[in-house]
Amino acid sequence: MKELDLGRILKQMYHQGRKRQESLIMLYLFGIKYGRFIMEQKLSVSYILCYADLPDSYKIEIERGIILSKYVVAI
Known part of the structure; x- marks a missing residue:
């Protein structure tokens, strides 16, 4: 999986979140x-x-999620 694949996934997640007014949370x-x-x-990430x-301005929001990924464990 490369940036292109992740870009497609992110686009889909973002638009799903937009429908529920949760686009920032999806980032x-x-x-x-x-x-x-x-x-x-x-x-x-760019x-x-x-x-x-x-927009590239969303980079900081994704990077915050990346930082959180160090502490999140699926149960």
């Missing part, structure tokens, strides 16, 4: 869900946002 959730993978593969057709 965090994306960072939490894919954060470890993004860090391990050294992928670019490129992911570009492929998702979202």
Whole structure:
């Protein structure tokens, strides 16, 4: 999986969140869900946002989710 694939996933998640007025939460959730993978593969959040057709200003929100991914454990 590369930036293009993650961009498609992010775009879908973002638009699902928009329907429920939870788009910002979906940016965090994306960072939490894919954060470890993004860090391990050294992928670019800017490129992911570009492929998702979202502004680069959302980068900080995804990076916050990535930071949270270090502390979140699925149960």
